[in-house]
Amino acid sequence: AQKVTQAQTEISVVEKEDVTLDCVYETRDTTYYLFWYKQPPSGELVFLIRRNSFDEQNEISGRYSWNFQKSTSSFNFTITASQVVDSAVYFCALNPQGGSEKLVFGKGTKLTVNP
Amino acid sequence: DVKVTQSSRYLVKRTGEKVFLECVQDMDHENMFWYRQDPGLGLRLIYFSYDVKMKEKGDIPEGYSVSREKKERFSLILESASTNQTSMYLCASSFPGTDYEQYFGPGTRLTVT
Numbered sequence: 001a002q003k004v005t006q007a008q009t010e011i012s013v014v015e016k017e018d019v020t021l022d023c024v025y026e027t028r029d030t031t032y033y034l035f036w037y038k039q040p041p042s043g044e045l046v047f048l049i050r051r052n053s054f055d056e057q058n059e060i061s062g063r064y065s066w067n068f069q070k071s072t073s074s075f076n077f078t079i080t081a082s083q084v085v086d087s088a089v090y091f092c093a094l095n096p097q098g099g100s101e102k103l104v105f106g107k108g109t110k111l112t113v114n115p
Numbered sequence: 116d117v118k119v120t121q122s123s124r125y126l127v128k129r130t131g132e133k134v135f136l137e138c139v140q141d142m143d144h145e146n147m148f149w150y151r152q153d154p155g156l157g158l159r160l161i162y163f164s165y166d167v168k169m170k171e172k173g174d175i176p177e178g179y180s181v182s183r184e185k186k187e188r189f190s191l192i193l194e195s196a197s198t199n200q201t202s203m204y205l206c207a208s209s210f211p212g213t214d215y216e217q218y219f220g221p222g223t224r225l226t227v228t
Binding site for chain 1: 146148155156157158160163165173203205207209211212214216217218219220221222224
C-alpha cells in the first residue's frame with residue numbers, strides 16, 4: 001500500500017524561527033518520486049520540489065531545505081528563518097513508479113508564521 | 116508561463132442541480148486530474164484522464180463523472196448535486212510519467228445548498 005503521513009496537523013511559529021515539517025511515506029516500490037507542494041491562502045497548490053528515490057542528497061534552495069532519508073522513509077522539509085509569507089498548508093506527496101501516475105498526498109501541515 | 120485555469124472560483128448551487136466544473140490547461144499536458152479538498156481529509160482524487168476521451172476512477176468517483184473531449188479541457192460533472200459535495204475542487208495537469216510534477220489550478224469552492 002502507498003501512504004504518506006504528515007503527523008503535524010498544525011504548526012505555529014514566530015517569524016525568524018526555523019521550522020521542520022515532517023513527511024513519512026510507505027511504498028513497496030524501489031523507484032518512486034516524492035514531492036512537496038505549498039498551498040497559500042489563495043488556494044492554488046504550488047510545486048516546490050521533486051526527489052527520486054535514488055537521489056538521497058539533501059537539497060537547499062534559499063531558506064528551504066529538504067532532507068531525504070530512505071532508511072527512515074522520510075522526506076522532511078525545513079524552513080530557515082521563517083517569514084509571514086511562509087504561512088500556508090504544505091503537502092508531501094508520493095508517486096510510485098509502479099503506480100498509474102497518481103499522486104498519493106499526505107493530509108497536509110498548516111504552518112502559521114506570526115510576526 | 117504554465118497555466119491551469121478553472122471556470123469559477125466560487126459557485127453556489129442547489130441540491131439536485133447538474134453542475135459543470137471546467138478546467139483548461141495550456142501546457143499540452145496529457146494527464147489531467149480532479150481532486151476535492153476537505154478539512155482534515157487532504158486532497159482526494161476523484162478522476163484522472165491520461166488522454167483525450169480516456170479516464171480512470173480515482174479514490175472517490177461516486178456521484179461524479181468527467182468529460183475530456185479536447186486535450187486541454189477536462190470537465191467534472193456532478194449529475195445531481197448533494198450537500199455532501201460542498202467542497203473545494205482542484206484541477207491539475209502533468210506530462211505522463213511518475214517523475215513529472217502536477218500543476219494546479221486556483222480551485223473552485225462549491226457550495227451546495
